[in-house]
Amino acid sequence: MNLSKRIESMQFSPIRKLNQYADEARSKGLKVIGLNIGQPDIETPSVFFESIKNFDSKVLAYTDSKGIPSLLDSFIKYYNNLGFNLNKDEILITNGGSEALLFAMLTICDPGEEIIIPEPFYTNYNSFSDIASVNVVPFKTFAEDGFRLPSKSEIESKISPKTRGILISNPGNPTGVVYTREEIKMLVEIAMENDLYLISDEVYREFVYDDLTAVSALEFTEAEDRIIIIDSISKRYSACGARIGAMISKNKTLMHTALKLSQSRLCSPTIEQVAAAGLINTPKDYFYEVNREYANRRDILFDCLKTLPDIICQKPTGAFYLIAKLPIKDSDHFATWLLREFSIDNKTVMIAPASGFYATEGLGEDEVRLSYCVNQQDLKDAANILIKGLLEYKKIYV
Ligand SMILES: Cc1ncc(COP(=O)(O)O)c(C=O)c1O
Structure with a gap:
């Protein structure tokens, strides 16, 4: 067979x-x-396990496909602390950043369309793109210069009529690179000038050294309709097994349409959502x-x-x-x-x-x-x- x-x-x-x-x-x-x-x-912060111990519902029910209100609120609060205002309809709770990545690809690409990614990249980008029948079009970055982005023209040379978006991980897995504001700005400009989405996978946002800060693509409000943030509690709170992440965008049509994917898999795990909501209180x-x-x-x-x-x-x-x-x-x-x-x-x-x-x-x-x-x-x-x-x-x- x-x-x-x-x-x-x-x-x-x-x-x-x-x-x-x-x-x-x-x-x-x-x-x-x-x-x-x-x-x-x-x-993992103990508040996570305390919430699990205190979970006392008699029925382990499905939740809203978008995520439970308290978890959405905790993401809103977290982003507020970073200086970004989000509404509940700009966040979808997902089964880890992994599902958010798949949702993003399925939402913006038809089979056979393309996403441009600096390589080397997080290996599962290959797997998610295979599942979504999306072609990864890589552009090279090199160990010799610490995997900085190449020039705008080099990245643009990868764009074809089938290109729908650019995907980056910042801070980077597997490279450990942290892109500068100028580098993210260049990607935002490429996205705006070529009618593309920018998927910014920021699950390592907290892990930045040497007094650097990770610049979120959300800062670029001029392109907010094109920006999709991939987020997760896996690394932030050392809670990989919770399988809780989020897809975030200010593009309301995109988010409303992606809800079909959330609904098709019903919901993220109920108890883990409840416990994840409490993590916002981590000191x-x-x-x-x-x-x-x-x-x-x-x-x-x-x-x-x-x-x-x-x-x-x-x-x-x-x-x-x-x-x-x-x-x-x-x-x-x-x-x-x-x-x-x-x-x-x-x-x-x-x-x-x-x-x-x-x-x-x-x-x-x-x-x-x-x-x-x-x-x-x-x-x-x-x-x-x-x-x-x-x-x-x-x-x-x-
Ligand atoms: C860059 C990047 N994005 C997304 C993920 C997915 O993580 P999770 O599904 O646990 O949130 C990982 C996991 O290692 C990762 O390295």
Whole structure:
């Protein structure tokens, strides 16, 4: 029996595809330190779990497809604190930022239409676009200059009559780049001049270091009809398992039409919505502490990596990832080899080969994406294993 071409052409997640080798390593008694996934180890604010304990409804009912009023209110309050005024009809609660991304693509594109994305990009943009039968048209950004955006004309050269939007992640997964106001302004101008949407995935907004700030596309009110924000509580509150996110736009027609998608899947999880609504009361200190911890982890990982003479990697300034270009030909093989063949003191490391973060065939094969979501000691151990492993690997294969 045949399966659909759509599912056949989809990739397995490069973040998770080596899981079987990690399981094998664990079954041999090794500790596997996971630098492959953006799963924060930071504690979720306790208010979330208190709300779950206090949930006392006798029936676990569906909610409004748009989201429960208290959660919509908490998003409104959160955005108000950032200086943006939103109304309830400008927000749709979704099953994570993931569903918001899919909704955005399905709402603005017909099958065969195109979205322009700087590559490398969050690998699931490939999966969502496959599901929506949308073609990703990448434009290149490079490890050498810290993945800054190229010139306006270079981005515009990717626009065709089928282009419906530009999609960015800011701060960036997998690059750790934080775009400047000028860079976002350039994208807004491109969108306005070419009648495109700008989908700005801002799920890492809080994770910005070195006194930088993440500029939200919402600032550009002159283009508000074209801007779609992807948001999520997964990273902000270390609540990935809650599966609560939001699609946000000032374009009321777009939002009203996207409601059809929300209605088709009925609602987001009820208890998690209730608990997520309370997260707005998280003390400010929480973010300060978390930010400081990630900045320290970033420094630990980067300082270790830069001891390798032939690595190309700029210090990232946001999110909790970096992409490193290594002196190897096949990062899939290297990542598998680390899990299967290399350990120090009964520990090994799991990394994400970077080719799955590109749409262009052949790119990223000498790159890996590393996340720094593990505690500082594990991070030091992981960096040591990675560096020593790379030296050993080069002796055998390079
Ligand atoms: C850039 C980016 N956008 C969206 C998501 C989706 O997150 P979630 O569905 O957990 O909100 C992720 C998850 O890692 C991400 O890295």
